[in-house]
Amino acid sequence: MNRARYWIAAAAVVGAPAVLFLCLSARAAPAAGEPARKPPQRIVSLAPSVTEMLFALGLGDRIVGATDHCDFPPEAKKIPRVGGLGRPNVEKLLSLSPDIVIATDLERKDLAEALRRAGINVLELKIGNFAELFEAERKIGDAVGEPEAAARQVREMRAQLDAAAKLSAGVPRDRLPKVFIEVWSDPLITAGGRSFLDDVIARAGGVNVAHDLVQDYPTINPEKVVQWNPDVILLCYMTEAKDAAAQIAGRIGWGGIKAVREGRIIADISPDALLRPGPRLVAGVLQLAERLHPPHAAQPAPRNPPEK
């Protein structure tokens, strides 16, 4: 058969199953979990932030399963493990006979449905910014039967955020420090406008230079950082950033950036305090706010890092 007919036939052969698939997959979204009648006694947490929130509500002893990363408070380390972040070992989970499973970003979405079909209540949370964090706190409170404790938590968190906001009160918007968030160095990754980190920076009284980028964690050209010329560089690696500050000062072409010239590279705020969307995050915001807007008026003396 000639060329044109071949390609039309090929498109049809590929297109038919695709269309069929689309039709069949247009189903209603599954219903969210119902709050239990009596407060659940056996809780499985599938995220470190959830574990921290549960402990803050005083329910640490009701948690029967947690992820490998749940390490705060120290008592959490004693809880049996069910797997990594967002990817639990289903058998282990089921063997713990939980009343409720609380999760954020599940890697496999159908897992929640599967658990519900097995009769387990599943609460899925989405925590992308502070508003959603407070909402999550409330939902957890309702689900575990401690709505007042949850509300108290939220009030405390709000208070801390207000304290942080006060530090930058009165500073006009265009004088707020520009912050470059370095999530990873190799390749160079920053946090975009829709990420939680962006919200953290904003609440701490700073401006994320990458705010206009749409992706949550885009990989960018180092040139852009030179172009943005941030006042502060914040290192947010998931692991500790050991000698990173000195390394950054030595990067090709970065010598002229304001943050490098003035030595304002923040590498000592614990990653858990900045990246875990839980109660400690507000403490992290406060810490950051204090660094961005030091209470006293004096600025740190500018240092000249060695040029490469």
Place this chain on the structure above:
Amino acid sequence: MFVILLALLAGACALSLLAGPSWVPLSEMPESNIVRMRVARILLGIIAGAGLSVSGVIFQALLRNPLAEPYVLGVSSGAGLGAAVAIVLGLSGTGVWGVPALAFIGALFTILLVYGLARTSSGAVPVPTLLLSGVIVGAVLSSILMFIVSTSEGEKLHNVMWWLLGSLQALDWRPLEISAPPVAAGLLLAVLLSRDLNLMTLGEEPAAHLGLNVEQTKKLFFLVASLMTGATVAACGLIGFVGLIVPHIARLIMGPDHRRLVPAAALAGATFLVLADSFARSVLPVEIPIGVVTAFLGGPFFLFILRRRTSPYWR
């Protein structure tokens, strides 16, 4: 013809200097920090492009197969595995030598393993055995790499995947320090011994009859080509397509005589990669991994050349 290629390379470099997310006025040109960053990337692109292309030429000559390319003997899997291990162990980051070092070690380990497995008792390395050995070792190492990928999470996963797609991002001079010496040495050797490569394309026996010490030559060239590849991979990650396609493009233009083919491939590869990098970092607000760009641009371009060929330079 060489003049044209040189001019193309110069043009590509000029374009690359100008291309990027920000506009640098000509008056600021030499001193600007941004320009210095771009120069670093251009140099890396030239080295990696030349290294991968000439490596591809060598493999195609020795294996007498037009589908041969620098990664055919599993070097990419070994280097990738080394890099993945480094990343998972937390050894990556600016100024840390963990990833390039382990990637290079991985490449070296793979070369020695593949070669050792293919060697006969008399010390000869038959080409079909070498190919088979390379494919098998590559597959096994790839599977270990995939295992690591499947069990790593979040950031580390992203890091590994990025590395596997290649990048010319040069935050410091490390990548250049790693790749420049082996590539330069390899290029020099390939240029000096190009006639031997010509003889090898006749077949191993005819080459031997013409006085070439075939086994010694094979080993030398494999070692050189693999080291060039390993160094490039250690510096920039896995940049695919260049080592396969550029030799063919160069052959279509210059013919199969390696005395002209090797320099032509080096220049063409350098130009191609520099152009690809300009594209990778200026088209979108975010960086595109360069392996994506080389495949995306290279494929159709090669198809175009292939359809228009009237020259008989085709294996």
Place this chain on the structure above:
Amino acid sequence: MLSVKNVSAGYGRKLVVRDVTMRVAEGEFVGLIGPNGSGKTTLLRVISGVLAPSEGEVLLRDAPLRTIGKRRLAQMMACLPQELASDLAFTVREIVLMGRSPHLSRIGRETRQDSEAAEKAMALADIADIADRFMTEISGGERQRAFIAMCLAQEPQILLLDEPTSHLDVGHQLSLLDLVKRLNRRSGMTVVAVFHDLNLASEYCDRLLLLHQGRAEALGSPQEVLTAEIIRRVYQAKVLTEPNLVSGKPHIVISAGTD
């Protein structure tokens, strides 16, 4: 000139050539004949130096082959293989010039002298008119002659040929062998050639070595070797031998078998 002493050789554990001894004088034209699998090509490969014998040795001008450097050996001996690469995008001239490699240093370039040697070789092989054509564009016979020219460009003292006429029509077969014979007679170039066709071997060779299952079955002039009895024993074929009507050399006459 060339001395093969008790050579046994093979691949892996299998011996294909067993205990073969032969001397080739300078200027001789010797043919290697025998049924398929009798070890002709293997023996030639041992003589050319690409295959090491498991027993015995080969001497070239009284020097053991393995002590002669590869380059030096290629300056003295040229070999035309049976299988020829047909996908080479080089021109004929470029291929012939590769024959000069043994005379060039590793990184040296060709000189005027080399170009002249190549031109001479191409003239001898009668391919001067297609010198600038690509190897992929010429016929199988022309390719064969190009490779012959490449061998001749080496200016060898001894030429080895492995079934040189297998891809050629009768006209080209004869012209090729005539060329080789001429060189053999006029410049004293020694020739050792593997033949499939017994009559061609008979016509052109001074002496023949008949191999049977790896062993030297007969060594001598065509008259001595190509007898009906020997051929029946070795090839299991019933033939007649008659003197060739033109040259008087033995000529194998075949006829279709009955029942």
